[in-house]
Amino acid sequence: MLPAVNHKTTQTGGKLLFHRNSSFRLRAAVLLVATAPFLSSAGCHWSASGKNALGAQLHEQGQYTAALQQFQQVVADDPTNPDGYYNLAATTHQLAKQRNDEALYANAEALYNQCLDHDPNHIECHRGLAVLLMDTGRPDKAFALVKNWASQNPMDSQPRVELARLYEEAGEPQTALKYLEDAVQQDANNSRAWLALARLRESTGDLPQALQNYQHALALNNSQPMIAERVAAISQKLNSDLDAAHHAAATQIAQPLPYGNTSRY
Structure with missing residues (x-):
């Protein structure tokens, strides 16, 4: 199963559509080793991946x-x-925003x-639905979702990343920071959580800590050129x-004391 649009390029409904290649390959492999009746199902999944990609x-x-026609198929x-x-849903959401269409x-x-x-x-569906609820004036339902x-998933760090994003967008960066810190403590290998934490700390001016967090995210997933760019820039x-x-300190030390302002011992 392969969702459609690349996470890094296309925005829709306040979030990004994406490809999830590894998950699809894993599920397809499981289906292919199953009994014969499941082989047609595997074929359907491969077909779905192509239509999702074209969409x-x-x-x-x-x-x-x-695109909708491909996804409908x-x-x-x-x-x-x-x-x-x-x-x-995400494509329909995009059209709804463009047209301001309640239906x-x-x-x-x-x-x-x-x-x-x-x-x-x-994950992405929770995010998309939460954004839609915000777009339609129902922030309480977005947070409740x-x-x-x-x-329901106390051991999963991903919901905390999404909660942090909602709180950040609601103008509560400190609450967002708490959820992200909880997320990385819960799962230190969640590069997405480290990236979100780095972005938040950069936005609040904590550059040294942001740099460390970006570096951690990059170490966990080194196929993200955007993170490498932020590491270099910071x-x-x-x-x-x-x-x-250092230059300012050296300049100050080199300046002579003003006349008459000598120290007394």
Whole structure:
């Protein structure tokens, strides 16, 4: 199962659509070693991945109606594919925002819920639905949605990352920071949590700590050029600030005392 649009390039409903290649490959492998009746199901998943990928490309090009057709075919071929419902929901959500269309918002909300029916822990779907609830003036329900997800999965750090994002967007960075610190303590290998923590600390001006967090995220996932760019940029800024501080201190020491301002012993 392969959701549609690349996480790094396409924004929809305040969040990013994505590919999840490794999960799809794992599920396909499990299906392929099953008995013969499941082989056609595996074929459907492979077909769904192609349609999701094509829908992703169309979405990135702004061809939302054509993208919807691909995603509709995904769920028609595989009615239990949560990523197909998610992609349908997120694209419909994007159209609803563009057109300010209440009917489309309602349709997107229903599709997000269908996604969660098939995958109750679908990270991106929780995020998309929470954003839709915020977009439609229901912040209390958005927070309740993610808090309920977190309470049902007390050992999962991902809901805490999403809660942090909601609190940050609501103008409560300190609460967001608490949830992110909890997330990395709960799962020190969650590069997404470390990245969110780094971004938050950078936005609040805590550059030394942000640098450490970016470096940790990069060590866990070194295929993220954006993180490497932030590490380089912050390192350069900190070194520049340190050089400026040393220069200022040296200049001050070199200045003679004003006339008449001698020390008395």
